[in-house]
Amino acid sequence: LDQLNAALLHALSENRVPLLYLNVTSLTNAWANRTNHQGSIENCRHWCIPGVPDVWNEMLLAVLCDECVPQVSLPPVTFPKNSPIERALAQFLLGHKIPELEYYGLEKSKTALEDIKRKRIALSTRSETKLRFPMDWTQYPRRSRTFRMKLHSLAPVVQTSGTIYLDLSQNASTRHEAANIAKLVCLDWIKQNRVDNSNRTIWCATSDMVWCDMTVGLRIGSLLLGLRMALSEELLSSKELTRWLKSLREHAMWLMNDVHYRFHHNHGIFEDIGLFQLSQDLIMLPEAAWWEQRSRSRCRDNFSACVGWDEGIWLEHSAMYQLMMVNIIRRTISIGLGSTEFVQLERLMSENLQWFNLPDGRLVALGDTTPGPYHKVLGGPRKTVHDALKVFWQAGLGVARAYPHSMLHLISWFHSGAHKHLDDLSISLFDLGERLLVHPGVFGYVSGPGSAFRLYAQSAASNNGLQVDDDLHRGRNEIMYGCGLVGSGWRERGSSSDPPSFALEGQNPRVRHTKGVTHHRTIYYHPMHTLVIVDRVRATKPHLYTRYLHFGPAVRLRCTGNSVFDMIIVGHNDTQPPRVMESSTGDVSVSRVRGRRKPAVQGFVFPTGMEPQLPVDTLVMSCTATNAILVVWFDLEGTRAPRVRLDRVHIDQKGTRTELLWTDGQSVTLERQGSTFHITESSDAG
Numbered sequence: 001l002d003q004l005n006a007a008l009l010h011a012l013s014e015n016r017v018p019l020l021y022l023n024v025t026s027l028t029n030a031w032a033n034r035t036n037h038q039g040s041i042e043n044c045r046h047w048c049i050p051g052v053p054d055v056w057n058e059m060l061l062a063v064l065c066d067e068c069v070p071q072v073s074l075p076p077v078t079f080p081k082n083s084p085i086e087r088a089l090a091q092f093l094l095g096h097k098i099p100e101l102e103y104y105g106l107e108k109s110k111t112a113l114e115d116i117k118r119k120r121i122a123l124s125t126r127s128e129t130k131l132r133f134p135m136d137w138t139q140y141p142r143r144s145r146t147f148r149m150k151l152h153s154l155a156p157v158v159q160t161s162g163t164i165y166l167d168l169s170q171n172a173s174t175r176h177e178a179a180n181i182a183k184l185v186c187l188d189w190i191k192q193n194r195v196d197n198s199n200r201t202i203w204c205a206t207s208d209m210v211w212c213d214m215t216v217g218l219r220i221g222s223l224l225l226g227l228r229m230a231l232s233e234e235l236l237s238s239k240e241l242t243r244w245l246k247s248l249r250e251h252a253m254w255l256m257n258d259v260h261y262r263f264h265h266n267h268g269i270f271e272d273i274g275l276f277q278l279s280q281d282l283i284m285l286p287e288a289a290w291w292e293q294r295s296r297s298r299c300r301d302n303f304s305a306c307v308g309w310d311e312g313i314w315l316e317h318s319a320m321y322q323l324m325m326v327n328i329i330r331r332t333i334s335i336g337l338g339s340t341e342f343v344q345l346e347r348l349m350s351e352n353l354q355w356f357n358l359p360d361g362r363l364v365a366l367g368d369t370t371p372g373p374y375h376k377v378l379g380g381p382r383k384t385v386h387d388a389l390k391v392f393w394q395a396g397l398g399v400a401r402a403y404p405h406s407m408l409h410l411i412s413w414f415h416s417g418a419h420k421h422l423d424d425l426s427i428s429l430f431d432l433g434e435r436l437l438v439h440p441g442v443f444g445y446v447s448g449p450g451s452a453f454r455l456y457a458q459s460a461a462s463n464n465g466l467q468v469d470d471d472l473h474r475g476r477n478e479i480m481y482g483c484g485l486v487g488s489g490w491r492e493r494g495s496s497s498d499p500p501s502f503a504l505e506g507q508n509p510r511v512r513h514t515k516g517v518t519h520h521r522t523i524y525y526h527p528m529h530t531l532v533i534v535d536r537v538r539a540t541k542p543h544l545y546t547r548y549l550h551f552g553p554a555v556r557l558r559c560t561g562n563s564v565f566d567m568i569i570v571g572h573n574d575t576q577p578p579r580v581m582e583s584s585t586g587d588v589s590v591s592r593v594r595g596r597r598k599p600a601v602q603g604f605v606f607p608t609g610m611e612p613q614l615p616v617d618t619l620v621m622s623c624t625a626t627n628a629i630l631v632v633w634f635d636l637e638g639t640r641a642p643r644v645r646l647d648r649v650h651i652d653q654k655g656t657r658t659e660l661l662w663t664d665g666q667s668v669t670l671e672r673q674g675s676t677f678h679i680t681e682s683s684d685a686g
Contacts, residue, residue, distance in 0.1 A: 022060065022286055131157070131181065135188050137210075145445040148209040152193075154222035157185045165229050179229035186226040187240060190247045211254060213262040217270030220251050224281050245282075252278050252291055261298065264305045265418050266316060269328055272299035276337045299337060303345075306416075312348030313395035315415040317423075318367035319356040320442070326350050355390055355399045358430045364409055365428070368419035368442040371607060387500050389490040393675075396483035398506070400490070402499035406431045406527035412484030412506035421458045422473060424484065424508045425521040426465040431528060431636055432578065434569055435552035437464050438616065441606045453613060456601040460548070466508075466535050466630075467546040468515045481509035486520075489670075489677025499527040503670045503677035517543060522658055524668055524679075531634035532660055532668075534649055542626050549580070549619040549632065550605065557617045563590045565619070576638040580619070583631040583646040588623045 141147055150156055164170055164178035193210050209215050227244055230236050236244070254260055255275045262268040272295040279291035307314050307325075314325045329346040332338035338346075356363050365371040390399045396413030400406075407430040411423060421439075429437035440462040443453045460467040487505040501524070508519040518538040525531050537545055551557065557565040563582035568574075582590050593603040595615025603618040623630070633646040650659040660668040669680040 022056070022284075131185070133184055133188050134192065135185070137189065137192055143451075145209060149212070149215050149218075152189070152209050152212075152215050153218035154185060154189060154226070155218050158182045158222040158226045161185075162225050162229065176233050179233040180235055182226040183230040183235050183240075186223055186230075187244065190243060194247070194250075211260075213260060213265075214267040214270040216251060216254060216260075217267075217272070217274035220248070220274035220277055223248055223251070224277060248278060248282065249285070252287070256291065256294060263298075263302055264416050265302075266306065266314075266321060266325060266328070268302045269299060269306075269325075269332070272296075272302070273328075273332060273335070273337060276335065280335070295337065299332065300339070303342075306418075307345065307349075308392070308394040309341075309345060311392045311394050312345065312352045313392050313397065314349065315395060315413075316367070316418040317411075317413055317415070317421065318369050318419045319363040319365070320369035321367070321419060322349065322356055323353060323363065326353065352392075355392075355397075355401075358407055358435065359404055359433075360430070360435070362435075364407075364430075365439040365441040365605070366409065366411060367421050367423070367439075369439075371438075371441050387492070389488060389500075389502055391485060391488045391504075393483055393485065396485055396506075398485055398488055398504045400502035400504065400525055400527075402527035405433055406499065408502070408504075408523070408525050408527075408531075410485070410504045410506060410521075410523055412508065413482070414478075414480045414484075414510060415482060416480060421463060422460040422465075422467075422471075423463040424465055424510050425506050425519070426463040427523065427533070428464065429531065429634075431531075432569065432572070434554050434572075436555060436567070436634075438550055438552045438605055439463055440550070440604065443606045443613075452601055453604070453606070456604065457606060461600070461602060462548075462550070462604075464549050465547070466519060466521070466537070467548070468511050468517050468519075468537075469544050471511065471515060478510060479513045481513075484509055487672040487675050487677050489672075489679060491679040491681070501526045501668075501679050501681065503672075503679055505672065505677070515543065516540060520655060522670065524658075524660060524670060527636075529637045531636060532646065532649075533632045534651070534658060535628075535630040536651060536655065537625075537630070538627050540626070542624055544622060544624050545628060545630065546620065546622045547630060547632070549621075550603070551617045551619075553605070553607070553614055553616055555617060557592055557619070559592065563588070565592070574638060578638045579635040581633050581635075581645065582619075582621050583633045583649075584621075584623070584629065586623055586625060586628055586630075588621055588630070591620050593618045593620055 137152065139147070139151060161178040161182040165175050165182075167175075170178075223244070227248075230244075231241075252275060255271050261271060275291050276295040276299075279288045279295065282288055306316065314322045326346060326349050329338060329342055329349065333342050333346065356366070358364055362371045363369055387402050388400075390401075391397070395415075396411060398410040400408045409428045410425070411427075412425050414420060414424070419442075423439065426439065427437060428435075428439055440457045443457040445454070455473065456462050459472045461472055485504070485506045487503070489503045491501045493500055504523040504525075506521055508521075511517045511519050516539060520536045522534040522536070523532070524534075535545075535547065537543075551567070554570040556568045556570070557580075558568055560566050560579075565580050566577045567580060568577055582588055594617050595604060595613075596602040602620070603615055604613045605616050607614055621630070621632070629649055629651060631646060631649050635644075644662055644664045646660065647663045648659075648661040650661075651657070656672045658670040660670075665682065667682045671678045671680070
C-alpha cells in the first residue's frame with residue numbers, strides 16, 4: 001500500500017488536470033495505533049462512533065459541501081460550525097502523542113514555570129516580552145529582527161508552555177494554565193495577523209517579520225503544538241477551533257506559493273518542515289497530499305543547493321550554521337521528511353563538526369557565528385582529533401590541527417549571499433592554549449544605530465584578510481566563485497613532542513573580478529613555533545592594500561621596535577613572549593587599533609552575538625603599490641634572539657615555489673606541484 005500510495009502521489013504531482021485525492025490510506029494507518037498525550041494505547045480501528053469508514057464518508061461529504069478542491073493558489077476555507085471535517089480534525093489531533101520539543105536553540109529550561117507565573121517570556125539573553133492580552137505584536141526592542149522573528153514564531157511562548165505541559169510531575173492545575181496561556185497567545189496572534197479575505201494578495205501584519213519565510217515555518221510548529229494542548233485540555237469552543245484551523249490552512253496557502261519560498265537558503269528548509277508538519281497533522285484535508293509532495297521535492301532540491309553532499313559541509317559560510325543544520329537534518333529525519341540519504345548526510349556533517357570546534361570547546365567564529373561554548377550540543381562526546389590537515393575542496397575551507405593545543409583555519413569560499421562576510425583568505429589561529437587570531441562573529445540582525453556594528457562585522461575590516469582600496473563591503477552582483485583554495489601539504493616529524501608543519505594556499509577570485517587584482521595567500525605554519533603569512537598581489541595600476549589582524553581577547557600587543565610587537569597573553573608569565581612582526585620589504589604603515597568607534601568602527605569582536613562589544617587589539621598594515629609581496633611573521637616560540645627577523649621571501653615566476661629565509665640561517669621551502677605542497681626545512685639539508 002505504501003508503494004502504491006507513493007506512486008499515486010508522484011503521478012498526481014505531474015498531472016496538470018486538477019484531481020481530488022483524499023489520502024484515507026495514510027489517515028487510517030496513522031489511526032491504527034492511536035495514543036493519547038499521556039502515552040496510553042487505545043484500539044481505535046472500531047473506536048466507538050464514528051468508525052473509520054464513517055470518517056471517510058464525513059470527509060467526502062465535507063469536501064463536497066465546502067468545495068475544497070486543491071488549486072495552485074488555495075482560497076481560505078471557513079469550516080461550518082460543528083462540521084464533520086472539524087470534528088474529524090479534532091479527533092485526529094487528539095489521537096496523536098504530542099511530540100518532543102525540538103525548536104532549535106531552546107532547551108527545556110528549569111525556569112519555564114517561573115516564566116509562566118510572572119507572565120514574561122525570554123526571547124533572548126537580553127530581551128523578554130510581557131504576556132498581556134491583547135499582546136503588542138509591534139514590539140521592536142533594540143531594532144532587532146531576531147527578536148521580532150522569535151516573537152512572531154510564537155516558539156518561545158508556546159514551547160515554554162509545552163515544556164510545563166509535558167512535565168507530568170506538574171499538577172493538573174499548572175499544566176492546564178500552561179495550555180491556556182499557549183491558547184491565548186496563539187488566538188491573539190491569529191486575530192491580529194489574519195489574511196485580508198477581501199484581497200488575498202494583502203497579508204495583514206503587525207510587523208515585517210510576520211509573513212517571512214523562516215518565521216512562518218517555525219510558527220506552524222508552535223500553532224500545532226498549542227492546538228494539541230488546547231484540545232487535550234478542552235479549552236476551545238467550536239468557533240475558536242474553526243478560526244485556528246482556518247489560520248493553519250492560510251499558512252499552508254502562503255507556503256505553497258513559490259514566490260514566498262527562500263531557495264538556496266536554510267530559511268527554505270524551515271518552510272518545508274512547517275508545510276510537511278501541516279500535511280501530516282491535517283492529513284484528512286484534501287490538499288494535504290499536495291502539501292506533502294511540495295515540501296518533499298523543494299526540501300531535497302534546496303539541500304542539493306546548500307550542502308556539499310560528498311564533503312558534508314553546509315555552504316553558508318558559517319560554523320554556527322553547520323551546527324544548526326545538523327540539528328535541522330535530524331529534525332527532518334525524525335518527522336519523516338528526510339530520506340535515507342539524509343541519514344548519511346547527517347552523520348557526515350556531525351563528524352565534520354570537529355573541524356569547527358576549537359580546543360577550548362568553542363566554535364571558530366567563521367561568518368555569522370556566535371562563538372559560544374557549543375561542546376554540549378555537538379551530538380555526544382567530542383572526538384579526539386590527532387595531528388591532521390583537512391581541506392574541504394568543494395567548500396573552500398582548510399584546517400590544520402596539532403592535537404591538542406593548536407588549530408588554524410584558512411577560508412576562501414563564496415557560494416551564495418547567505419551569511420557571507422568579506423572574509424576571503426582570512427585566517428583564524430588557536431595556539432599556545434589561546435585564541436590568538438579571531439574573527440568578529442555575528443552582530444545580530446539589527447537596523448538603526450546598531451547597524452554600524454552589523455556592517456562592520458560583515459566587512460573586510462573585521463576579518464584577518466587583505467582589503468583592496470576601499471573595498472569594505474560585498475556588492476550585489478559579485479561573482480560567486482565557490483572554492484578559492486589551490487594547494488595544501490604537511491610534513492610530519494619524527495618526534496611526538498614536535499608537531500608537524502603545514503602549508504596552505506588560496507586565491508581570491510573576487511578582487512580579480514571587482515578590482516583587477518590577482519591575490520594569492522600562502523601560509524606556513526609550524527604549531528607552537530612559527531606562522532608566516534605571505535600575500536602576493538599583482539595589478540596593472542597602483543592600489544592601496546590593507547591587511548588586518550585581530551587578536552584574541554586574552555592578547556595584548558606591546559610595541560618593542562619598528563613593526564615588532566610582543567603578544568602579552570593574560571595568564572601567561574612569559575619572560576620571552578611570542579612576537580609578531582611585519583616583514584615586508586616595501587614601505588608599509590603599521591598601526592595598532594583597539595575598540596575604535598569613530599571615524600569608523602575598528603577593533604571589536606562580538607562573543608555573545610550583539611552586546612556587549614568586546615574591544616580587541618588589531619594590527620592595520622597598509623601600503624600603496626602595483627605589485628607586492630607582503631609578509632607577516634609570528635614567532636610563537638619566543639625563544640629566538642630578539643634581533644632575528646624573517647630576512648627574505650622569494651617566490652618564483654610561476655608562483656609555485658616560496659622560499660623563506662631568516663637572519664639566523666634557518667630556511668623553509670614550500671614547493672607546490674598541482675594542489676600538493678612539499679615542505680623542505682633547513683634541518684633537512686643538514
